[in-house]
Amino acid sequence: MKVMLVAGARPNFAKVACILDALDKFNQSSDRPIVPFLVHTGQHYDDQMSDAFFRDLAMAKPDVDLGVGSASHAQQTAEIMRRFEPVLFQERPDVVLVVGDVNSTVACSLVASKAVYPCAVRNSERPGPLVAHVEAGLRSFDRSMPEEINRVLTDALSDLLFITEKSAAENLTREGIAKEKIYFVGNTMVDTLLKHREKANDSKILCQLGLNGGPPLSSGRDSQNKQCRDYGILTLHRPSNVDGRETFQEILESLAVVAKEIPIFFPVHPRTLNRIKEFGFERYFTSVAHGAWRMAHSAELLALNSQPLTPVSRPQLSTLASELPAPCSLLSLSSDSCSLPARIYCLPPLGYLDFLCLMSNARLVLTDSGGIQEETTVLGIPCVTLRENTERPVTMTQGSNVLAGTKREEIIRHALGKLHDPVQPRTPELWDGRAGERIVKILAKLA
16 A cells, blocks of 8 residues: 655654554554555745754655745646646555645645546556545635645545644535544654654754743743743744734734833744835844854854844844745844844744744744644644634634734733733644554555
8 A cells, every 4th residue: 555645844754653653563563564655745845944854853855845846826737737747656555644734735635636547546446546634624714825725625626635634624514524424543743743843852942042041030931831931932923923014014013012021033024024024114123143153254243243232232143045945035223123123033044943942942932824723722822813713613712812903902912911911721532643643553454
């Protein structure tokens, strides 16, 4: 039996990694092995946004990289389909397993669901592969989100639907999906987090950012009763948040208020950086270099940091441009911005282990990411989601997440509330690090 796994964006890699681990473990003791074949569509195409994840997660390189890159939704989806189809017919897998809700997910599902092999698949009477969707059934009920369209279409095309929470089963049955196709397996992203959490403690990111000089604060604690340090993390990339000047500015103005309470570190997504430059929002940020860039430019940093401090007594720090991929160019601070108390510190995109370390030690996370809502729930870190809805309601009913929307007053209210009165979350059912194992057991029954 052959299973073709598809990954296109960074969260996909984290979800696929534990399934590959479970397949390897299964094959060591089975006389009917399941052969994995990993396809990387190249939807995230720069080193930090994909290749670094393979290194951090100790994953083998993909068997095929389609190298699609960035484009409009229609162009990217079409190009993935065009490049994926010949690979599918050459390899003839029994199952095509897709994850998440990106364009790669729906594109490869469409190709696989329509595929008819020249003859039956091995000993089966099936004319083509089954489609399996990991993280099925999640719904924001917001059709303005491209991801929501991808989720609904992929689930309608899938033969096996692996869900992370019980609300997903309700959504699927409401849409007419047969119950026998739905499998409650847990959360593969959580599998990967739990496996690599200890390894992430070896990351140098806290040292590079000067966050390990003092003891952790007693005011923040994660689910393992570990004290957290006095900083926040921001991730922001959704078009609805960053593509409109007014919405983006209102979010930034609210975050500037929150940053008066604690400094906020912001690994900048390339498309978000483009919008910051386009709208002239550099004044809200300070840019920080770290790692290899810092070593290579130590003399420049020394010169910068030896300059007189601004009236607000913060150091001038160098830009992150060298660590961002083309076409993302310089995010520089104007002379005017240096007089502002900008406590939102921009970072280049981080690898999986660096970001996990930074997030695990944070006192607060502000995000518009779906996956980070889940990860903070497991870590016990207060999470404020900068969206009007979520497709992951269990992170609110049992986890550490709250929806703040994009309005200034609500963001400030929820962020300060989480800082001063954090809620201890419960771990959702089956988020126990064994989701990949459960998926493989189900696949094995098809062999």
